[in-house]
Amino acid sequence: MCFITFNRVDDLQKPIENPENINWESYARGAVYALQNFGYELKKGIIGYISGVKGLDSSGLSSSAAVGIAYLMALENVNGLVISPVDNIQLDKSIENKYLGLENGILDPSAILLSRHGYLTFMDCKTASHSYVYFSELSKSQQCQGQLPFKILLAFSGLQHNLPKKRGYNTRVFECKDAARALLCATGCEDASCILRNVDPAMYEAQKCILEENLARRAEHYFSEMKRVVKGRDAWARGNLHEFGQLISASGRSSILNYECGSKEMIQLYEILLKAPGVLGARFSGAGFRGCCLAIVESDHAEAAAAYVRAEYEKAQPELVSKIPADRRVLVCEPGDGARVI
Missing domain, CATH: 3.30.230.10 (Ribosomal Protein S5; domain 2)
Structure with a gap:
């Protein structure tokens, strides 16, 4: 407080x-x-x-x-x-x-x-436009009663996250800009703003071999993530939570391998979440250098999954876990509407 x-x-x-x-x-x-x-x-x-x-x-x-x-x-x-x-x-x-x-x-x-309860918010960060995608498997009665077939697990690693002191996030942003600059210059588009959104996907595929290894990883994360977002929107619209969850997990793996923003503890927690009962998908929350992992889990298995994650992460990181209050280690949450004045 x-x-x-x-x-x-x-x-x-x-x-x-x-x-x-x-x-x-x-x-x-x-x-x-x-x-x-x-x-x-x-x-x-x-x-x-x-x-x-x-x-x-x-x-x-x-x-x-x-x-x-x-x-x-x-x-x-x-x-x-x-x-x-x-x-x-x-x-x-x-x-x-x-x-x-x-x-x-x-x-x-x-x-x-x-955010709107029962809907997926589909955003275009370049134009700041957005639309809402309805979850097709949600019946009208369930929608009225606020019921969803899944819950969200938030699992705390015990590592505190402080953006001003931990400039890793800013570094990744600058690396993405460097990758965009190299790709745009290679194709004669050096006057365009240096963001990967301005790089045509076909141009990226044709020119990605020119990138230095770390810049190539950042660009791969971006372009593969863009594909996952579109696939995720379509899976949600069809009511296919399993495919939606697989895409979330793939995003998590790319964050580790291509964006390189995890830590040993965060990766352990991510992998434990993937093995928990009823978990459909998991990834880091936020920038991913420290803090929490999240998972989407079948509603009926939420409490069992939370218990599994608590026990397994305590085995992996007993010292860190001992510093976290027991009721704060894994939280079972539900999505809701956006912020408002009460």
């Missing part, structure tokens, strides 16, 4: 200077910075507190995006501002990129703000 007093809204024109000093209050100031720089007038501040599951507040569960969005929505509410979820996504991105100096994209705030 963190108590915040923000009575007076200062004029924040300068980004934070020392990334090592970032804390949860920094996100409140970042929210003011973003709103003011987007032209919104703020006359009132806020007094309140933020809280969450102790021990999981820096564990790859989008905690920074959640906090940034909470501050944005609180400030907007007390100042009578009506701002759309799409615009709040860009405001949160401004907190992360421009105020805090992190190379985060829009995935986390989009998931927090746009």
Whole structure:
């Protein structure tokens, strides 16, 4: 829990200077910075507190995006501002990129703000557009009762994740840009912005041999992930959870082999999840350097799977597990709707 007093809204024109000093209050100031720089007038501040599951507040569960969005929505509410979820996504991105100096994209705030129960949110991160895909195997009665045939397991590795201090995520972003630059230059498109989205998949297949080994791995993760996203959308629309889960697991393997963002402990946890009863698929949560792994599991097997993961991970990492409260090691969760002011 963190108590915040923000009575007076200062004029924040300068980004934070020392990334090592970032804390949860920094996100409140970042929210003011973003709103003011987007032209919104703020006359009132806020007094309140933020809280969450102790021990999981820096564990790859989008905690920074959640906090940034909470501050944005609180400030907007007390100042009578009506701002759309799409615009709040860009405001949160401004907190992360421009105020805090992190190379985060829009995935986390989009998931927090746009989610709808019973639907898959299909996003285009380049255009910031989105659509919803209905799970075809969900009957109308189940939809009305809020029932889904699966649950989500969140398993904590015991390794705390801190993006400002752990710049591995920024490094991967820069490597993807380097790979894009090399591919675009090789095909005479050097004027295009250096993001892999601007590289045609056919161009990538024809030119990928020019990439250095580590850049080739990053590009392979990106292009294979793009294919998995489309296949995952189609599997969800058909109500095929098994295929959907296999694609999640394949994403996890590519994160390990091609994006190289795991650790020994995280990989152990990922592999344990894959063996748990009823688990359809698993991968890292967040950037994957530390924090949590998640799995999609058949509803009827959720508790058994959670018990299996707790026991097996404790055997693999007894020292780490001893530092995690017993009721925080594996959580059984359900998807829900997006963030809103209560």
